Amino acid sequence: MNPPPLLEMRQITKEFPGVVALDNASFQVNKGEIHCLVGENGAGKSTLMKILSGVYPYGTFSGDILLDGEVQRFRGIGDTEKAGIAIIYQELALVPHMTVYENIFLGHEITNGLTVNWYETIRETADMLKKVRLDVSPSMLVNDLSVGKQQLVEIAKALSKDVRLLILDEPTSALNEDESENLLSLLQELKTQGVTSVLISHKLKEVIAVADAVTVLRDGKTVVTLNAHKGEVSENVLIRNMVGREINNIYPSRTHRISDEIVLEVKGLNARHPGLGRDILKDVNFNIKRGEIVGFAGLMGSGRTELALSIFGNPFGFQVSGDLYIEGQAHSLRHPEQAIRAGLAYVSEDRKGNGLILIQDVKENITLANLRAIAHRWVVNRNEEVQVAREYRQSLDIKTPSIEQRVMNLSGGNQQKVSVAKWLFVKPKILILDEPTRGIDVGAKFEIYMIMNRLVEEGMSIMMISSELPEILGMSDRVYVMSSGRLTGELITAQATQERIMELATIH
Amino acid sequence: MSFMANVRKVLSENIRDYGMFIALFVIMAIFTFTTNGIFISSRNISNLLNQTGYIAVLGVGMTLVIVIRHIDLSVGFLAGFLGAVAAIAMVSWKLPVGVVLPMILLLGTLAGLISGFLVAQMKVPAFVATLAGWLIYRGAILLVTESTGTIIIPNRDFNAIGNGFIPDIPGLTFWPGVHKLTLLLGLIALMLFMVNEFRSRRKKLSYELEVLSMDMFILKLVIITAVVGGITWVLAGYNGLSWTVVIVLVVVGLYHFVTTQTVLGRHIYAVGGNPEAAELSGISVKRITYAVFASMGTLSALSGILFASRLQSATTTAGTLFELDAIAAAFVGGVSAAGGVGKVTGALIGALVMTSLTSGMNLMGIGISSQYMVRGAVLAAAVLFDVATRNRQG
Numbered sequence: 087m088n089p090p091p092l093l094e095m096r097q098i099t100k101e102f103p104g105v106v107a108l109d110n111a112s113f114q115v116n117k118g119e120i121h122c123l124v125g126e127n128g129a130g131k132s133t134l135m136k137i138l139s140g141v142y143p144y145g146t147f148s149g150d151i152l153l154d155g156e157v158q159r160f161r162g163i164g165d166t167e168k169a170g171i172a173i174i175y176q177e178l179a180l181v182p183h184m185t186v187y188e189n190i191f192l193g194h195e196i197t198n199g200l201t202v203n204w205y206e207t208i209r210e211t212a213d214m215l216k217k218v219r220l221d222v223s224p225s226m227l228v229n230d231l232s233v234g235k236q237q238l239v240e241i242a243k244a245l246s247k248d249v250r251l252l253i254l255d256e257p258t259s260a261l262n263e264d265e266s267e268n269l270l271s272l273l274q275e276l277k278t279q280g281v282t283s284v285l286i287s288h289k290l291k292e293v294i295a296v297a298d299a300v301t302v303l304r305d306g307k308t309v310v311t312l313n314a315h316k317g318e319v320s321e322n323v324l325i326r327n328m329v330g331r332e333i334n335n336i337y338p339s340r341t342h343r344i345s346d347e348i349v350l351e352v353k354g355l356n357a358r359h360p361g362l363g364r365d366i367l368k369d370v371n372f373n374i375k376r377g378e379i380v381g382f383a384g385l386m387g388s389g390r391t392e393l394a395l396s397i398f399g400n401p402f403g404f405q406v407s408g409d410l411y412i413e414g415q416a417h418s419l420r421h422p423e424q425a426i427r428a429g430l431a432y433v434s435e436d437r438k439g440n441g442l443i444l445i446q447d448v449k450e451n452i453t454l455a456n457l458r459a460i461a462h463r464w465v466v467n468r469n470e471e472v473q474v475a476r477e478y479r480q481s482l483d484i485k486t487p488s489i490e491q492r493v494m495n496l497s498g499g500n501q502q503k504v505s506v507a508k509w510l511f512v513k514p515k516i517l518i519l520d521e522p523t524r525g526i527d528v529g530a531k532f533e534i535y536m537i538m539n540r541l542v543e544e545g546m547s548i549m550m551i552s553s554e555l556p557e558i559l560g561m562s563d564r565v566y567v568m569s570s571g572r573l574t575g576e577l578i579t580a581q582a583t584q585e586r587i588m589e590l591a592t593i594h
Numbered sequence: 595m596s597f598m599a600n601v602r603k604v605l606s607e608n609i610r611d612y613g614m615f616i617a618l619f620v621i622m623a624i625f626t627f628t629t630n631g632i633f634i635s636s637r638n639i640s641n642l643l644n645q646t647g648y649i650a651v652l653g654v655g656m657t658l659v660i661v662i663r664h665i666d667l668s669v670g671f672l673a674g675f676l677g678a679v680a681a682i683a684m685v686s687w688k689l690p691v692g693v694v695l696p697m698i699l700l701l702g703t704l705a706g707l708i709s710g711f712l713v714a715q716m717k718v719p720a721f722v723a724t725l726a727g728w729l730i731y732r733g734a735i736l737l738v739t740e741s742t743g744t745i746i747i748p749n750r751d752f753n754a755i756g757n758g759f760i761p762d763i764p765g766l767t768f769w770p771g772v773h774k775l776t777l778l779l780g781l782i783a784l785m786l787f788m789v790n791e792f793r794s795r796r797k798k799l800s801y802e803l804e805v806l807s808m809d810m811f812i813l814k815l816v817i818i819t820a821v822v823g824g825i826t827w828v829l830a831g832y833n834g835l836s837w838t839v840v841i842v843l844v845v846v847g848l849y850h851f852v853t854t855q856t857v858l859g860r861h862i863y864a865v866g867g868n869p870e871a872a873e874l875s876g877i878s879v880k881r882i883t884y885a886v887f888a889s890m891g892t893l894s895a896l897s898g899i900l901f902a903s904r905l906q907s908a909t910t911t912a913g914t915l916f917e918l919d920a921i922a923a924a925f926v927g928g929v930s931a932a933g934g935v936g937k938v939t940g941a942l943i944g945a946l947v948m949t950s951l952t953s954g955m956n957l958m959g960i961g962i963s964s965q966y967m968v969r970g971a972v973l974a975a976a977v978l979f980d981v982a983t984r985n986r987q988g
Contacts, residue, residue: 454864454872
């Protein structure tokens with residue numbers, strides 16, 4: 087009999103209100119391999135790893151987790167750490183103003199009884215750093231290290247806890263090429279020392295380079311597990327398995343009446359995130375015509391939201407350069423206020439975080455971005471406000487008991503409609519929709535699509551950012567694909583396929 | 595029975611809005627009982643309202659500062675310092691009151707803008723920026739009063755702000771001992787209020803918005819009429835409306851109007867409710883922050899004027915602990931530390947609660963040590979109440 091696999095996850099199902107994130111997913115990792123986990127955004131990768139690492143404890147999902155053939159009941163992150171599982175997230179979990187050695191032994195300090203033994207700590211840290219081939223002093227502040235080096239510190243931290251299974255969630259997304267290569271070869275070296283790794287990645291090339299096995303997730307289900315040593319893994323196979331979904335006709339048809347008039351044109355847009363110290367947009371050029379829906383496809387972190395924000399007055403203070411033309415006129419937009427006046431509107435992907443004011447009511451949210459339109463000498467005309475809110479409630483069919491209902495009490499779909507209403511009230515020429523149907527049910531999705539169709543038929547232009555490829559193909563007239571802050575392709579929807587888009591989105 | 599059930603339902607649904615009124619009512623009732631009615635006497639109520647003035651105006655400004663998720667610790671000593679400057683301007687520089695008052699208010703605005711600059715522009719946490727202000731203004735008071743000590747203000751017009759009363763209508767001889775103009779103003783205010791309530795109710799009904807049921811609506815009007823009428827009667831029985839009360843009512847009225855009716859007010863609450871969403875909606879969070887701190891500074895100056903005028907002098911310790919009283923008034927008045935929630939009218943009630951406690955306990959002869967503890971307990975209870983009821987009202 088073969089020894090049991092190191093890790094086995096059987097028939098895992100996890101539901102969130104209104105969404106099934108994982109649907110009978112299974113996942114099996116053998117000792118001493120590098121196992122890659124791939125899938126589109128929202129396929130369930132992160133949820134699966136959160137279950138494995140104890141973020142979602144035993145009892146909040148159904149299915150079994152087995153380590154070395156034994157059923158485990160993790161009640162929290164502490165349990166999984168004890169079992170030898172370490173997870174390294176995209177957002178690093180180091181304390182920036184502590185030294186490398188303090189960070190590595192944070193939570194499991196080496197002590198002599200009551201006091202910390204710093205000498206031993208530093209010596210051990212030096213060993214760990216050697217193991218991950220990181221040549222920095224143990225007493226450097228983490229803050230002073232590059233992201234790539236911080237990642238290595240995280241791995242060293244995991245190794246200091248006698249890790250058996252190392253999980254890395256998109257470890258290379260923030261790294262440059264040299265750093266990525268260094269990290270991947272480190273994983274291979276750790277493999278020879280008996281450390282098993284699970285690598286979640288969007289970059290298929292690196293998956294193909296390092297994987298012993300690849301599991302593909304789609305819509306919360308395990309599609310297939312491929313063995314690299316039998317030659318089963320190739321880019322085409324992976325893409326086909328990742329997207330392989332039928333586009334059903336949940337997308338209402340519309341009469342396309344696109345004129346040749348370019349409404350929005352962006353030339354040579356570059357942006358840098360001052361906090362991360364990284365370029366987030368590199369030489370982006372695109373245009374949108376009147377009456378057109380232009381889809382922006384790409385994987386998480388490809389820079390689509392940053393692109394939208396850079397155009398929309400740059401509210402979060404990126405360092406932006408480039409030219410922006412609206413109806414042929416050059417604009418330099420330094421605040422959303424100017425962007426709104428210039429005819430732009432931005433419906434945020436994060437309606438609860440920065441789209442809506444949840445503690446305020448429906449009418450106050452709808453009028454917020456254009457209060458002056460219903461004000462006379464700075465005094466808000468409440469009657470007009472009520473009328474405006476009622477009009478949008480009717481035209482967008484917002485289901486709420488009253489326009490004085492607080493937005494936090496509405497369903498996701500109706501919140502999204504309030505968000506859209508708010509931005510329609512500024513009467514934009516170009517409406518930017520960032521993930522317009524995220525987290526809302528199918529019925530509400532269809533209604534949002536109908537609204538979009540009506541708007542472009544009336545001559546508005548829409549820039550739609552979406553991570554759902556069927557939505558991109560179902561709604562757009564034209565598609566731009568982004569990867570790592572660059573536009574990597576432009577496709578006419580008639581010629582676009584999910585496979586082609588995925589190819590462009592995984593170019594690095 | 596269904597009437598009582600209705601009352602209970604309306605109360606429990608609006609407990610956040612009515613809670614502090616009930617608290618104020620209970621506190622006043624208790625003190626009236628324990629002091630054999632001295633507390634509710636015309637003289638005491640009139641005094642109490644005058645004492646509330648300088649805290650109430652600070653509370654109003656502080657409410658907005660807390661609504662946008664900041665705090666201002668500097669307001670107490672800023673008020674004290676500007677009060678001293680006013681005294682010096684009148685006594686040493688011999689400037690007329692008509693010049694001194696606008697000058698002091700302007701200086702307050704300027705001081706507020708400096709805090710605003712540190713917070714909005716330089717991103718210094720408000721707690722630290724205004725703590726620095728606290729220290730600086732404390733030093734400034736000591737500096738300007740170093741050579742003189744307490745400065746006595748001999749100006750009668752200035753002192754009337756904190757001690758004087760509005761004149762009565764001349765020539766009326768009936769009802770001696772009753773202030774007729776005060777009664778008349780109270781009556782006019784009540785009538786305006788009624789008309790406005792009925793109009794807004796009709797309008798809401800025409801838009802099919804939710805309103806109180808007719809019996810509850812009448813009950814509300816009856817209660818408010820009783821309270822406003824009662825206070826008016828009590829005041830009219832002493833010297834009538836004091837200038838302090840007039841000033842406070844004007845300030846509260848103005849701020850109530852700005853916060854509920856204007857674009858600026860709506861922007862302030864939007865910034866408090868969700869700064870990122872506000873920024874993305876084209877509202878400059880920076881500009882709103884400047885405006886709110888500038889208003890706070892102006893009101894600090896007004897508070898300083900009210901206090902100096904009430905004492906008829908500028909002292910070296912003027913303004914001590916005002917900032918904490920103002921913050922307490924704002925919280926008792928229902929402002930939420932999470933931002934975006936809180937009414938300026940609440941701050942007025944909150945200030946009344948805090949001063950009622952002081953006044954009532956003074957009348958009862960309770961020592962200062964116990965007074966602090968009672969006030970602390972009331973503040974904690976108010977915030978507990980806020981936290982406990984926050985989730986219920988979805």
